[in-house]
Amino acid sequence: MTAKVADPKTVLLRADHLRRQIGDDFRDRIVSSLYADARRIADRSVRVGAEQKWDWDQKVDRIVTSPVLGLPIMLGILALVFWITIVGANYPSQMLAEFFFVVESTAVALFTDWGVPAWITGFIWNGVFRGLSWVVSVMLPPMAIFFPLFTILEDLGYLPRVAFNLDWLFRKSGAHGKQALTMAMGFGCNAAGVTATRVIDSPRERLIAILTNNFVPCNGRFPTLIMLATIFVAAAFPPAFASFAAAGAVVGVVLIGVGFTLLASWLLARTVLQGEASAFTLELPPYRRPSILRILYTSLIDRTIFVLWRAIMTAAPAGAVIWILANINIAGVSLAQRSADFLDLLGFAIGLDGVILLAYVIAIPANEIVVPTMLMIYMGVGMMSDVTSYGEIRTLLVEQQGWTMLTAINLMLFSLLHNPCATTIITIWKETRSARWTTIGALMPLAFAFAVTFAVATLWRIFA
Amino acid sequence: MTPTAAAYSNCETCPAHAQLAQMGVSLGKFDYLVALAGNPNTGKSSVFNALTGLRQHVGNWTGKTVMRAEGGYAFQTLRYKLVDLPGTYSLLSASEDEEISRNFLLFGRPDCTVVVVDATALERNLNLALQVMEITDRVVVCVNLMDEARRKGIEVDVRSLSRDLGVPAVPTVARTKEGLHELVQTIADLISGAVISKPVHPSHPPELESAVDELVPLIEQSAPGLPNARWVALRLLDGDHKVRQALLSGELADLESQQSAPMEEISSVVALQGRQ
Numbered sequence: 001m002t003a004k005v006a007d008p009k010t011v012l013l014r015a016d017h018l019r020r021q022i023g024d025d026f027r028d029r030i031v032s033s034l035y036a037d038a039r040r041i042a043d044r045s046v047r048v049g050a051e052q053k054w055d056w057d058q059k060v061d062r063i064v065t066s067p068v069l070g071l072p073i074m075l076g077i078l079a080l081v082f083w084i085t086i087v088g089a090n091y092p093s094q095m096l097a098e099f100f101f102v103v104e105s106t107a108v109a110l111f112t113d114w115g116v117p118a119w120i121t122g123f124i125w126n127g128v129f130r131g132l133s134w135v136v137s138v139m140l141p142p143m144a145i146f147f148p149l150f151t152i153l154e155d156l157g158y159l160p161r162v163a164f165n166l167d168w169l170f171r172k173s174g175a176h177g178k179q180a181l182t183m184a185m186g187f188g189c190n191a192a193g194v195t196a197t198r199v200i201d202s203p204r205e206r207l208i209a210i211l212t213n214n215f216v217p218c219n220g221r222f223p224t225l226i227m228l229a230t231i232f233v234a235a236a237f238p239p240a241f242a243s244f245a246a247a248g249a250v251v252g253v254v255l256i257g258v259g260f261t262l263l264a265s266w267l268l269a270r271t272v273l274q275g276e277a278s279a280f281t282l283e284l285p286p287y288r289r290p291s292i293l294r295i296l297y298t299s300l301i302d303r304t305i306f307v308l309w310r311a312i313m314t315a316a317p318a319g320a321v322i323w324i325l326a327n328i329n330i331a332g333v334s335l336a337q338r339s340a341d342f343l344d345l346l347g348f349a350i351g352l353d354g355v356i357l358l359a360y361v362i363a364i365p366a367n368e369i370v371v372p373t374m375l376m377i378y379m380g381v382g383m384m385s386d387v388t389s390y391g392e393i394r395t396l397l398v399e400q401q402g403w404t405m406l407t408a409i410n411l412m413l414f415s416l417l418h419n420p421c422a423t424t425i426i427t428i429w430k431e432t433r434s435a436r437w438t439t440i441g442a443l444m445p446l447a448f449a450f451a452v453t454f455a456v457a458t459l460w461r462i463f464a
Numbered sequence: 465m466t467p468t469a470a471a472y473s474n475c476e477t478c479p480a481h482a483q484l485a486q487m488g489v490s491l492g493k494f495d496y497l498v499a500l501a502g503n504p505n506t507g508k509s510s511v512f513n514a515l516t517g518l519r520q521h522v523g524n525w526t527g528k529t530v531m532r533a534e535g536g537y538a539f540q541t542l543r544y545k546l547v548d549l550p551g552t553y554s555l556l557s558a559s560e561d562e563e564i565s566r567n568f569l570l571f572g573r574p575d576c577t578v579v580v581v582d583a584t585a586l587e588r589n590l591n592l593a594l595q596v597m598e599i600t601d602r603v604v605v606c607v608n609l610m611d612e613a614r615r616k617g618i619e620v621d622v623r624s625l626s627r628d629l630g631v632p633a634v635p636t637v638a639r640t641k642e643g644l645h646e647l648v649q650t651i652a653d654l655i656s657g658a659v660i661s662k663p664v665h666p667s668h669p670p671e672l673e674s675a676v677d678e679l680v681p682l683i684e685q686s687a688p689g690l691p692n693a694r695w696v697a698l699r700l701l702d703g704d705h706k707v708r709q710a711l712l713s714g715e716l717a718d719l720e721s722q723q724s725a726p727m728e729e730i731s732s733v734v735a736l737q738g739r740q
Contacts, residue, residue: 008711011682015700018675027702030668031556034594037666042587045625049617201561285505286584286612291639 057286061161065284070165075251077158081149082254083247086226089141096140100133123323131319134372135311138223143308146219147299150188155290159184164284173262174269176205179212183261186216187254188303190420191427193218198431204275207437208265210428214420214445215261217254220311220368224415225250227371231394232408249412257416260448272440310423314366321362322376336377350450351410351457353401360414365422370415406460410453417449494536494545496655499572501565501596502580503589504551507608509533510638511580512548515648539648547572553588555595556702563706569599570692575655578647580606583613583620583635590629597631597663598695604650604661605633610642631661665694675701686711 019026064073104125111121153159162184167177178200186193193213200206217225229249234242269275325336336358343361344354359374375393378401397403419442420428428441502508516535533548549568550561569577579596581589586607597603607622626633632650636643653659668676679697684690699707 008686008714011679011686011711012700012708014682015679015697018678019701019703022672022675022701026672027556029672030666030698030702033668034591034666037594037664038587038590041625041628042590044628045621046586047619047621049619055616288612 060287061284064158064161065164070161074162074165075255077153078254079247079251081146081153082226082250083243084149085142085146085222086230086246086250087243088145089226090230092141093137096137097133100129100137104129104133119327122327123320127323128316128319130376131315131322131369131372132312135315135368136308138227138371139220139311139368140304140308142223142226143219143304144300146222147188147303148295151295151299151303152290155288155295157285157287160284169262170265173266174275175208175212175262175265176200176202179205179209179261179265182209182213183216183258186213186218188219190214190216190218190424194424194427194431202275204273207432208268208273210431211268211437211441211444212261212264214424214441215264215417215448216257217416218367218421220366220421221415222250223368224371225253225412227393228408228412228415229253231397232405235394253412253416256413260417264444264448311366311368315369315372318362318365318369318373322373325362326377340377349457350414350453351406351460352414352453353407355401356407356411356414360418364419367415367421406457406464410456413456414449414453417445417452419443419446419449495542496544496575497572498544498546498651499568499574499577500546500548500580501569501577501592502549502551502606502608503553503582503585503592506551506580506582506589507638508548508551508580511578511606511608511636511644511647512546514638514641514644516546537648539652542652544651547574552592554592555599566599569596570695573691574600574602576602576604576651578604578606578651580608580638583607583609584616584618586620586625593629594664594666597629598665598698599692601661601663602654603631603663604647604654605629605631606647607633607635608638610635611637611640628664630663632659672701683711 063069107129108121108125111125112118159181163177163180166180166183170177170179179197181199182193182196184193185196190213193216194210197206197209197213200209226246229246230242233249234246237245322336325339326334328335330338339361340354340358342354343357347353347355347357355377356374358377359370362373363370375396378396397407419425425438425442429435429438432438432441500508500512512533512535515537517537534545535548536543536545538544547568549565552562552565555562555566555569568574577596577600579593581593593603593605605625607620607625610620613620620635622633622635632654634643634647634650636647638644650659654661667673676694676697679700680693683693683696683700687693687696690696696707696711700711
């Protein structure tokens with residue numbers, strides 16, 4: 001070989017020739033010389049003190065990742081987080097709602113004094129502003145409590161332990177163990193959960209994680225679940241136990257969501273996304289003391305404000321749309337009423353009603369505004385209701401709109417399973433760059449939602 | 465700097481997508497480019513945040529940095545662009561993260577690479593440091609989590625470590641910013657040449673070394689100006705497909721022109737298109 005300029009093919013030929021000479025344990029041999037060097041150097045520069053302290057990490061890990069106690073402890077922590085959120089958020093929510101209501105009525109009075117046309121006043125204050133104040137007062141307090149708690153668990157190092165505990169379940173369903181982590185992120189925001197699936201290397205398992213992330217309720221859906229749990233489930237218990245019952249119901253819904261995540265993963269892994277679950281190493285990091293300032297920053301600025309801002313940006317136009325739908329009448333019946341009537345039969349079949357389905361259609365941009373939208377259409381006065389307490393909402397739903405326990409249960413199920421919000425769908429598109437997978441990601445949960453609520457409604461009507 | 469929509473979609477549809485070629489990084493208005501590599505959960509993102517003042521999300525679990533985070537800092541009138549690579553245990557296997565890190569070290573041509581290592585698990589962390597040192601000479605080892613090591617009664621002799629590795633090593637506690645000034649100073653000194661690094665290369669068995677020695681001149685002829693022909697030789701002997709293709713398609717030889725290629729988001733490399 002005397003050529004002055006070796007062309008790449010020659011180099012490769014030569015390399016292949018040498019490779020065959022060396023034998024195919026090449027990789028093992030470089031790795032072992034690498035490791036030997038690392039060990040030699042590390043040994044020379046590291047001294048482990050004789051009075052090495054107790055290894056708390058390992059002791060704690062033995063408990064929180066134990067086959068027997070691991071899952072119960074996890075559920076306990078989850079229930080505690082929801083309970084603190086439910087108990088802590090109730091009062092500030094009411095205060096905010098009352099405050100916004102005062103602002104609104106003052107503004108309406110002022111506008112009327114100034115002689116602003118009634119439809120402008122109605123559109124701005126009873127439509128857009130009321131939508132905004134609903135979202136802020138219903139969402140802000142639970143988020144401001146839930147996110148810091150979640151961030152503490154994350155900083156502490158608990159999340160990888162959760163993944164460790166759930167790993168076998170995901171592998172059994174043919175998915176990747178790290179999906180437990182991306183699922184946990186989904187509790188914050190499904191779009192964030194979908195992005196987090198990048199930690200999964202295998203495209204097949206990553207797709208499964210993307211398509212099923214929606215089955216855990218995100219922060220936008222928690223207020224709906226918490227409200228329903230408080231109004232319907234907790235009301236069936238004595239007041240002293242009400243908050244525990246509500247927290248228990250939310251945990252139950254979360255577990256159903258995890259169940260559907262596993263079921264859908266299993267179905268996908270056996271149909272369109274067949275393959276073996278791949279092995280991975282999950283490092284359990286040391287427990288670290290969370291830094292308070294950073295937790296507050298991450299959870300309040302990065303998460304709470306971010307999610308709230310998004311909700312506000314979608315609630316304002318949605319409030320406007322609802323106002324228009326409710327105030328444009330054709331032959332004496334509002335557009336909102338007409339659309340709701342149109343959807344009523346389908347709604348009835350799945351134990352809901354037309355108004356709820358219409359609210360879900362309007363709320364596609366953000367799940368956060370489903371409940372306010374629904375209440376607003378129910379009120380039929382072209383503006384969101386000014387109900388400020390859960391008790392009043394209960395009166396409205398049960399006594400005026402004929403809600404039953406079936407409606408509440410199926411709404412919780414529908415809220416848990418239905419299609420992802422627009423942001424998540426866009427994120428799925430960005431991550432997969434595939435119209436096909438994006439469509440499946442949007443429609444598969446919807447199909448689940450309809451199938452499950454239809455089954456529950458049918459069984460309920462037969463047996464109850 | 466974001467690529468235009470057209471450039472973005474071109475990158476997406478290019479068959480060479482997700483291969484070595486697209487990792488070119490435009491240096492922009494920065495004087496120097498510094499890469500941050502390290503095992504997962506060694507506090508790499510903390511170092512990044514502390515230096516850049518950015519607030520990339522930090523969490524106590526592995527694999528958070530799924531995108532390549534970029535930021536900058538200025539030190540003694542010079543501007544440094546800092547690129548936080550995904551945390552990896554090695555650069556050998558073909559996982560997405562490892563490829564991103566490896567490609568950046570190879571094609572991004574950082575002026576300095578900081579390998580963040582966990583003082584409490586030095587041996588395992590050095591595996592990566594040694595691999596990085598095979599790709600580039602300009603390495604600073606940042607021995608992070610010194611506080612945790614102290615708490616666990618582990619003492620790290622950073623001077624001995626530095627001598628054995630042949631590259632500067634700086635003890636730090638990124639969360640409290642301890643040692644970060646020294647780190648920044650060391651990076652500057654290494655780039656300016658005030659500090660010279662002579663990284664040790666793992667001593668492979670003699671028959672491997674002779675094969676490497678035979679290949680290196682050939683590779684250098686085929687791709688003149690390639691700074692790490694030794695590493696390429698090792699990869700070829702390992703039958704690394706990406707490196708083979710990069711050599712065949714002339715991407716390795718075109719390294720110089722890669723420098724001015726438009727910067728591309730890692731997120732798109734990780735996108736699944738073309739990989740199903």
